[in-house]
Amino acid sequence: MPHSSVNLVQSGYMSSSELDHLFAKLLVNPSWRVYKTKNSVRKVDAWVMKDEMPARLRFMVRIMKLLCDLGQSKLPFGETLVPIQLFMCLYEDGNDSCPLHRHDCHQVTVSLGSPRMMVISGRPYLQEHGDAVFIDKETHSIPKERRSDTDSRAPRVSLNFFYTTSTQAGSASVTTRKRSSSSSAQDSPMKRRRI
Numbered sequence: 001m002p003h004s005s006v007n008l009v010q011s012g013y014m015s016s017s018e019l020d021h022l023f024a025k026l027l028v029n030p031s032w033r034v035y036k037t038k039n040s041v042r043k044v045d046a047w048v049m050k051d052e053m054p055a056r057l058r059f060m061v062r063i064m065k066l067l068c069d070l071g072q073s074k075l076p077f078g079e080t081l082v083p084i085q086l087f088m089c090l091y092e093d094g095n096d097s098c099p100l101h102r103h104d105c106h107q108v109t110v111s112l113g114s115p116r117m118m119v120i121s122g123r124p125y126l127q128e129h130g131d132a133v134f135i136d137k138e139t140h141s142i143p144k145e146r147r148s149d150t151d152s153r154a155p156r157v158s159l160n161f162f163y164t165t166s167t168q169a170g171s172a173s174v175t176t177r178k179r180s181s182s183s184s185a186q187d188s189p190m191k192r193r194r195i
C-alpha cells in the first residue's frame with residue numbers, strides 16, 4: 001500500500017491471532033447501528049474520547065494504545081497527541097460503502113477482515129487485514145464492490161481513530177467531519193467537538 005501505512009502484523013505490533021480475535025469480537029458488537037446516507041449504507045459505533053471508555057469496548061484497550069502511539073509517531077517533535085474519537089464502521093459485504101468525505105483532523109484507519117479498496121485523494125489502495133493507513137485531511141471513501149459471481153465480499157471493520165495536536169487543540173475548534181455549508185449536522189453520527 002503506497003500511501004503512508006503499516007501492516008500491524010508484518011511490523012510486529014500485533015500477532016495475527018490477536019487481530020483475528022479483535023475482529024471476531026467486533027463482529028458481534030451489540031452496539032452496531034445502521035447508518036445510511038443518500039448513496040451508502042454501513043453499520044457504525046463510536047466512542048468520543050473525552051468520555052470514559054464504554055464497557056462494551058474495554059477489550060480494545062491494547063489497540064487503542066497502539067493507535068495513540070502510531071498517531072504520536074507521525075507528529076512533529078514536541079507536539080502531543082490529543083485523542084478525539086474512535087469511529088468504527090462495519091461493512092457487511094461489498095454493497096456497504098462510505099461516501100467521499102474528509103475530516104479536519106488527523107486520522108489512523110485500521111482495516112480488519114476482508115480486503116477492501118479505499119480511495120484516498122482519488123487514488124485506490126487495497127487495504128488488507130491489519131493495514132493501518134494515515135490520513136491527514138485528505139478526501140477518502142470506501143466504494144461499493146459488487147461482484148458478478150456469488151463470491152460476495154466478506155465483512156470488513158474499520159477502526160478510525162481521530163486526533164489532533166496540542167497546538168491545534170489550543171488554537172481552533174477541531175472536528176472529525178469537514179462539511180460544506182449545505183450539509184446538515186444531523187447527517188452524521190460523528191461528533192463536533194471543541195478541544
